[in-house]
Amino acid sequence: MSLMLSVGARVRKSPFFSSARKAGLAAASVYNHMYMPTSYGDPAAEYDRLVNGVAMWDVAVERQVALKGPDALKLARLLTPRNLDGLTIGQGKYVPICNYDGVIINDPVLLLVDDDEIWLSIADSDIVLWASAIAGAHKMNVRVFEPDVSPLAIQGPKSADVVAALFGDWVKELRYFGFRVTELQGIPLVVARSGWSKQGGFELYLRDGSRGAELWDLVAKAGAAYGIGPGTPNYVERLESGLISYGADTDDRTNPFELGMDNFINLDQPHDFIGKPALQAIKAAGVSRRFIGLLIDGAPFKGGNEHRWDVTLNGAYAGFASACAYSPRVQSNIGVGMVSTEAIAASDGVAIVTDDGILPARTASFPLI
Amino acid sequence: MSLMLSVGARVRKSPFFSSARKAGLAAASVYNHMYMPTSYGDPAAEYDRLVNGVAMWDVAVERQVALKGPDALKLARLLTPRNLDGLTIGQGKYVPICNYDGVIINDPVLLLVDDDEIWLSIADSDIVLWASAIAGAHKMNVRVFEPDVSPLAIQGPKSADVVAALFGDWVKELRYFGFRVTELQGIPLVVARSGWSKQGGFELYLRDGSRGAELWDLVAKAGAAYGIGPGTPNYVERLESGLISYGADTDDRTNPFELGMDNFINLDQPHDFIGKPALQAIKAAGVSRRFIGLLIDGAPFKGGNEHRWDVTLNGAYAGFASACAYSPRVQSNIGVGMVSTEAIAASDGVAIVTDDGILPARTASFPLI
Numbered sequence: 001m002s003l004m005l006s007v008g009a010r011v012r013k014s015p016f017f018s019s020a021r022k023a024g025l026a027a028a029s030v031y032n033h034m035y036m037p038t039s040y041g042d043p044a045a046e047y048d049r050l051v052n053g054v055a056m057w058d059v060a061v062e063r064q065v066a067l068k069g070p071d072a073l074k075l076a077r078l079l080t081p082r083n084l085d086g087l088t089i090g091q092g093k094y095v096p097i098c099n100y101d102g103v104i105i106n107d108p109v110l111l112l113v114d115d116d117e118i119w120l121s122i123a124d125s126d127i128v129l130w131a132s133a134i135a136g137a138h139k140m141n142v143r144v145f146e147p148d149v150s151p152l153a154i155q156g157p158k159s160a161d162v163v164a165a166l167f168g169d170w171v172k173e174l175r176y177f178g179f180r181v182t183e184l185q186g187i188p189l190v191v192a193r194s195g196w197s198k199q200g201g202f203e204l205y206l207r208d209g210s211r212g213a214e215l216w217d218l219v220a221k222a223g224a225a226y227g228i229g230p231g232t233p234n235y236v237e238r239l240e241s242g243l244i245s246y247g248a249d250t251d252d253r254t255n256p257f258e259l260g261m262d263n264f265i266n267l268d269q270p271h272d273f274i275g276k277p278a279l280q281a282i283k284a285a286g287v288s289r290r291f292i293g294l295l296i297d298g299a300p301f302k303g304g305n306e307h308r309w310d311v312t313l314n315g316a317y318a319g320f321a322s323a324c325a326y327s328p329r330v331q332s333n334i335g336v337g338m339v340s341t342e343a344i345a346a347s348d349g350v351a352i353v354t355d356d357g358i359l360p361a362r363t364a365s366f367p368l369i
Numbered sequence: 370m371s372l373m374l375s376v377g378a379r380v381r382k383s384p385f386f387s388s389a390r391k392a393g394l395a396a397a398s399v400y401n402h403m404y405m406p407t408s409y410g411d412p413a414a415e416y417d418r419l420v421n422g423v424a425m426w427d428v429a430v431e432r433q434v435a436l437k438g439p440d441a442l443k444l445a446r447l448l449t450p451r452n453l454d455g456l457t458i459g460q461g462k463y464v465p466i467c468n469y470d471g472v473i474i475n476d477p478v479l480l481l482v483d484d485d486e487i488w489l490s491i492a493d494s495d496i497v498l499w500a501s502a503i504a505g506a507h508k509m510n511v512r513v514f515e516p517d518v519s520p521l522a523i524q525g526p527k528s529a530d531v532v533a534a535l536f537g538d539w540v541k542e543l544r545y546f547g548f549r550v551t552e553l554q555g556i557p558l559v560v561a562r563s564g565w566s567k568q569g570g571f572e573l574y575l576r577d578g579s580r581g582a583e584l585w586d587l588v589a590k591a592g593a594a595y596g597i598g599p600g601t602p603n604y605v606e607r608l609e610s611g612l613i614s615y616g617a618d619t620d621d622r623t624n625p626f627e628l629g630m631d632n633f634i635n636l637d638q639p640h641d642f643i644g645k646p647a648l649q650a651i652k653a654a655g656v657s658r659r660f661i662g663l664l665i666d667g668a669p670f671k672g673g674n675e676h677r678w679d680v681t682l683n684g685a686y687a688g689f690a691s692a693c694a695y696s697p698r699v700q701s702n703i704g705v706g707m708v709s710t711e712a713i714a715a716s717d718g719v720a721i722v723t724d725d726g727i728l729p730a731r732t733a734s735f736p737l738i
Binding site for chain 2: 003011021026035038039100126127129130138247248304
């Protein structure tokens, strides 16, 4: 039983929203108080474009939280357990953000835009409130706000050709999460080598919301020779690749070690940060569950799950599967979830309680393909 | 061109979600990271039930942020400009929350549940992050979290009869925003005299998310004699009544004086609170725009506006209309918006720039009916 999405003024529209609708947008959700495209009605074609060609995605919902002023770096250091030493302008880093209990509250990419300006390219939670509360309570000299910045992603193996056609071959020299502030026919933007897929790609951070349709059209035109078409963050490819979806894979007690973020949690750095004592205790105790891939038996799933499915070990609750789907490349049903270390270590006895019955499953490391 | 709503594990489901779908839910949006019912497919019947009979609404998206511990009241005082002196257990208060710049970031109802426990029944922003950041930065002895609490609203002129049939006549003695912790056939809940309409009503704050369907069925059964039916926060009635919709009517610089909240901003209280210096300056300078009603000429609107419409005064920009619709009771198109004080004072020359042309309009005080 399907539901219509109400469209009104309360939820924000991306600068690319009109273009996406003209391109045949069929379904959407809401993310960071903004409509987020989720389907153009042909999942197989959208998947194929991403893994074999090139796709363009309206990901303006990936909002930026700007920290601007003399204390920008000081605030950023307080916000993330990751050591930011050595960060240079034009460089991005994946920076988990935890609360005082060591629970993850977002997992943005941090961009050092200038000596006194940092952007956090966020997942779906109001980090503008968290960061401005911390800055205000500590009377820091920094302004925290959401700038007029809206990413348009170009993803897939042919994405570098499309972006090079637009900007020149220098884009191919960008390192992962590297970026440059530039413009395109007078449209101010940032070109970054990034995106929520493992198929290679770029994100154009539009810096003037009034020019979304212009930028969309320029990308569509340059990409035509490469068969570009519209798409969205891909439900199946993210499962194959094991990308974390904050909110889907996390709950109100998820810590970064459960998510396998150990390399991004620098407990021994000389700088203080929020959640340090809690994370030290969590690390010392060890985790009892982890984010993991799943290979699931049974006939190919028709779509995704509407809610979390229980994972069981010999019939007892052992965690949850947050998202499941049939993978054409793995040629199996697959999924991701938060599963007990006991079930992960078990050689058999793991199952998924779907809406249509219980299916045997095995845990698997990422990528699943 | 309508859009489907994607339903997946990332966005939370209300404990009443399955019941709402069985009752014919047709459309939804997302609010506080949870699906929010917006239509059962018959707007005229839903409006009629609310203004002439009784309706039941799944408003679980009205999430609670609990402040629990010795410093609960101390934290609450810091969070809101409203003076909380004299608050007693079982009493609720409407408490705007502002950031350090005096910009409104939520407008919850505060409930004093116990000496050391306060709930904020919030609009759509992550106050759990804001409040826990403030508490953590100031090392307060208070836990900030989202409890398992989900309101089910019963609204309309016959709501008191339905709620009295369920709980007894004492509910009719509750003052507005007054509440009592109780249970119904073993289901733990809070009964409050409140709700997002001006038609009179109650909210049952379910305290066990596993019992949503039970509570829904009990209310439906008790309400049958009064013609109860499903509904949602009503798009037209809220315009007639001038209820504020945070996010729709506010932007990233809206202050509480613009929203007419002067009575809830106690600048002269002996307690300190976040945003005090900024709000003092804003009050001294006076506001240049205000939240106001609109009466709009032209043929009856078929539905609502998908995005804000400009308000103009003699052709020049003078603010925005956030929501507009035809009101059967006013027998006119109406709306609400944020409009310059100059345009509010003007005797004519005000117009609304709709998607289908420019329509003459007049500002009007609430309620519009």
